[in-house]
Amino acid sequence: MSTTVNPSSTAVRPPRAPAALPLVGHGLQLVRRRLEFLQEVRAHGPVVRVRLGPTTAYLVNDHTLLHQLLVTDAARFPRGIHFQKAKSVAGNGIITASGAAHRRQRRLVLPAFNRKKVHVYGEVMREFAAARVAAWPEGEPIELKPEFVSLATTIATKSLFATELGTAAVATVERALPVLTRGVSLRAMDPTGLLEKLPTSANRRFAATMRELHTVIDQIIASYRGREQSGDDLLSMFMIARDEETGEGMTDEQLRDEVISILLSSAETTALTMSWACHELGRNPEVFRRLQAEVDTVTGGEPPRYEQLSELDLTRRIVKETLRLYPPTYFLSRSAVGDIELGGYLIPDGSTVLYSFYSQHRDPALFRDPDRFDPDRWLPERSADVTPAAYVAFGEGAHRCVGEAFAYAEAMTTLATIAGQRTLHPVPGRPVRPVGTVTLSPSDLKMAFRRRPR
Ligand code: HEM
Numbered sequence: 001m002s003t004t005v006n007p008s009s010t011a012v013r014p015p016r017a018p019a020a021l022p023l024v025g026h027g028l029q030l031v032r033r034r035l036e037f038l039q040e041v042r043a044h045g046p047v048v049r050v051r052l053g054p055t056t057a058y059l060v061n062d063h064t065l066l067h068q069l070l071v072t073d074a075a076r077f078p079r080g081i082h083f084q085k086a087k088s089v090a091g092n093g094i095i096t097a098s099g100a101a102h103r104r105q106r107r108l109v110l111p112a113f114n115r116k117k118v119h120v121y122g123e124v125m126r127e128f129a130a131a132r133v134a135a136w137p138e139g140e141p142i143e144l145k146p147e148f149v150s151l152a153t154t155i156a157t158k159s160l161f162a163t164e165l166g167t168a169a170v171a172t173v174e175r176a177l178p179v180l181t182r183g184v185s186l187r188a189m190d191p192t193g194l195l196e197k198l199p200t201s202a203n204r205r206f207a208a209t210m211r212e213l214h215t216v217i218d219q220i221i222a223s224y225r226g227r228e229q230s231g232d233d234l235l236s237m238f239m240i241a242r243d244e245e246t247g248e249g250m251t252d253e254q255l256r257d258e259v260i261s262i263l264l265s266s267a268e269t270t271a272l273t274m275s276w277a278c279h280e281l282g283r284n285p286e287v288f289r290r291l292q293a294e295v296d297t298v299t300g301g302e303p304p305r306y307e308q309l310s311e312l313d314l315t316r317r318i319v320k321e322t323l324r325l326y327p328p329t330y331f332l333s334r335s336a337v338g339d340i341e342l343g344g345y346l347i348p349d350g351s352t353v354l355y356s357f358y359s360q361h362r363d364p365a366l367f368r369d370p371d372r373f374d375p376d377r378w379l380p381e382r383s384a385d386v387t388p389a390a391y392v393a394f395g396e397g398a399h400r401c402v403g404e405a406f407a408y409a410e411a412m413t414t415l416a417t418i419a420g421q422r423t424l425h426p427v428p429g430r431p432v433r434p435v436g437t438v439t440l441s442p443s444d445l446k447m448a449f450r451r452r453p454r
Pocket residue numbers: 079094095106261262265266267269270273323327328329332392393394395396398399400401402403404406407
């Protein structure tokens with residue numbers, strides 16, 4: 001249990017992770033071989049100290065302590081630097097707000113993601129996944145990550161804005177998202193905050209992209225304000241939401257911040273899930289054949305309707321298992337407010353606390369044969385022995401993902417559409433490796449698709 005440290009505390013400093021270099025500490029390892037490093041340090045204790053240049057961060061390796069960090073003691077471990085730096089993009093949206101402001105925004109945003117609403121976006125998913133898969137050239141290699149980022153961006157934008165203006169916004173959003181994501185990660189790596197103020201071409205491009213995106217979103221919000229009837233897209237849901245306590249809705253600026261928050265948190269994460277799932281299905285043809293059989297039985301090989309997703313058991317398990325092996329948001333942080341004792345270790349006030357879902361999901365103490373892609377480990381009779389807090393792909397606690405049902409619906413719709421219509425062929429070349437930067441991406445993942453003989 002973690003408590004604020006009192007003078008009689010016996011809390012000790014956690015052990016230091018091995019092989020720190022002079023000056024850089026563990027910085028080089030985190031840059032060059034981050035995923036290996038994160039797994040190796042598990043052996044050194046439930047909490048280890050990691051030196052990043054002149055500062056010390058605390059890496060939590062134990063799922064019960066992670067639960068305390070994210071749930072039980074969340075109030076004393078607010079979000080870390082990544083999220084503060086996202087403020088230059090997402091303003092005070094749900095992904096950057098903290099404390100009472102965050103709780104209010106979350107209350108306003110959550111209703112837009114309930115099952116009934118995801119049903120509506122399910123139609124968008126089906127339409128765009130079907131069109132995209134139908135357009136793939138026969139047997140030609142496709143680079144999966146950008147392809148799925150483009151699909152997921154279209155789905156997110158059309159789910160946010162179900163109007164003609166939404167169709168026009170897709171291209172702007174597609175251009176903007178990579179610039180913004182990169183801008184946020186570069187800013188997060190510069191604690192001085194100086195780099196973002198320099199008149200570099202990257203900073204000018206970032207500012208111009210932000211202006212362009214704001215203009216497009218503001219136009220759409222203004223057009224919605226002038227409508228007589230509300231629609232049933234995400235933006236309409238955000239506009240009719242009222243705070244139970246104050247009765248207030250969101251201002252135009254808050255709406256814009258929420259739109260950007262959703263774009264930033266949804267497209268890349270879901271695209272990576274679909275990319276990694278195809279990778280594993282390519283390596284496990286037997287699982288792909290079973291997936292095809294399931295889709296044939298449930299939909300007759302057609303792209304699934306939302307209400308059919310509940311019958312696609314294996315498809316769901318494939319998504320879940322993909323997210324275990326390759327959690328897109330695999331490495332996150334919080335910061336300690338006050339000197340805090342966590343599992344008998346002292347975390348000093350202001351320290352950065354790091355944790356990795358990737359490392360936890362591949363811990364042999366939590367998952368049998370952890371590196372193996374085995375969707376059937378999630379069958380009810382087998383999953384009973386998985387420790388519930390071990391699987392955390394969507395986070396836990398006050399900031400737990402609001403888009404889980406949306407992400408499942410999108411990934412399942414797309415995978416089932418592929419399985420119903422296509423066969424899948426890995427392209428020989430260099431082995432595909434997970435690369436951990438802000439998200440967990442495949443090093444180089446191409447795949448060819450052929451139409452299924454009917
Ligand atoms: C497979 C895809 C996805 C994964 C793995 C994922 C994962 C996560 C995780 C781990 C968090 C918690 C971050 C933290 O604790 O600091 C989070 C938060 C969030 N996610 Fe997702 N996400 C996915 C898809 C989506 C989608 C599709 C949407 C929206 C359509 C979305 C919207 C959000 C939002 C708004 C938050 C912030 C919640 C808050 O702070 O209260 N995510 N996501």
